[in-house]
């Protein structure tokens with residue numbers, strides 16, 4: 001299908017974009033790469049009256065490393081990150097996740113800010129940002145503020161970014177020299193949304209020391225369970241698999257035509273074990 | 280607020296200026312306004328890859344891109360790839376390997392294959408499969424498409440050696 005009728009604006013800077021959002025409220029929706037919003041509009045699941053194209057807003061661009069953080073402008077495309085020569089050295093977990101996100105042509109257009117703003121339950125980057133303790137910078141009429149990734153993803157396609165705010169940038173701490181990073185996901189085909197996946201970092205993977213793990217594709221938002229992380233201390237990858245399957249019992253997990261909640265619980269243990277063993 | 284907008288872009292090397300409805304997507308603009316019907320329309324939600332073309336050198340879903348977003352861009356469709364000879368080796372290999380039956384997926388497949396080969400992609404089958412994972416083919420079963428891309432990637436690597 002085609003998208004329903006809408007009007008279109010391409011503001012030249014952040015101030016103008018925020019003013020349009022303030023003026024039009026819920027009738028307006030920001031357009032970044034369009035790789036999720038356009039399908040939703042073509043399906044008529046979304047019908048904004050006004051699209052605010054962010055592509056000319058310079059404040060949302062750029063990819064800069066300072067001493068211990070990388071600032072990823074919201075309009076940075078997946079491809080820009082993949083092509084960044086410093087990616088593997090500074091953000092190895094992001095480098096591991098990127099090839100699993102959609103397909104070549106989608107990564108050429110889709111943006112980091114769009115992925116974080118959408119908060120799709122199966123999206124890789126929200127989970128990655130929780131593991132890395134990134135901060136999301138949002139701007140509104142009152143100025144800008146930073147929200148910890150752990151507090152940002154608040155519900156099913158819901159985030160702490162207000163309707164009249166925009167995500168400006170993601171600030172991601174550079175990899176710590178003593179930590180190792182791991183990633184694994186299971187999807188029906190390469191590039192499909194994951195049925196279950198995990199992003200993690202640890203001082204040592206097997207036996208586990210000081211683990212941070214976020215599961216995606218299994219619940220409304222990325223799942224991080226600090227109690228579970230503590231309980232996994234000292235366990236082997238095999239023992240961790242069983243512990244995860246048990247810990248997810250009773251949690252409200254997704255169920256759809258691809259996988260039941262029980263299957264997702266099982267696959268969560270599998271992806272954790274495989275990620276640990278590959279680290 | 281605008282419901283139509285004037286855009287200027289380069290399509291297959293030629294500059295084009297047009298006033299378009301803002302809700303018109305790029306593939307409809309190319310097919311219906313410019314009569315470049317090589318880019319196909321399948322799903323219109325980014326899944327099948329039939330509409331894949333090159334925008335500023337990168338493969339792009341023309342069904343998920345508004346024509347107004349292509350303002351200032353350089354667009355190359357399968358017609359442009361053929362006319363410039365950029366896809367000639369791939370087109371030959373596709374024919375030799377029977378890498379198309381109905382041909383519906385072929386324009387998008389070629390766009391993806393061109394960026395793989397031009398980017399120095401390897402002849403390794405798994406890597407080629409990952410690269411074309413966003414292009415569906417309902418006829419061939421993919422083996423022959425991977426064969427064709429591997430042939431061209433392999434002979435390019437040999438030439439370079």
Ligand SMILES: Cc1cc2nc3c(=O)[nH]c(=O)nc-3n(C[C@H](O)[C@H](O)[C@H](O)COP(=O)(O)OP(=O)(O)OC[C@H]3O[C@@H](n4cnc5c(N)ncnc54)[C@H](O)[C@@H]3O)c2cc1C
Nearest residue numbers: 030032033034035036037102110111114115117123167325
């Ligand atoms: C076939 C297919 C497969 C895919 N597979 C995956 C996958 O495996 N994993 C995955 O993570 N994603 C996948 N995606 C989605 C893709 O990654 C999207 O690009 C991404 O989720 C959204 O980024 P975007 O820039 O395209 O945002 P858009 O589609 O433009 O916008 C998405 C939402 O975010 C809002 N928004 C955008 N930017 C901002 C901002 N700066 N501030 C506030 N709000 C903003 C928009 O208003 C909209 O509501 C897939 C998409 C397709 C079509």
Ligand code: FES
Nearest residue numbers: 321322323328342
């Ligand atoms: S028509 Fe664009 S991806 Fe299917």
Ligand code: FES
Nearest residue numbers: 380382416417418
């Ligand atoms: S040849 Fe028919 S869809 Fe590929």
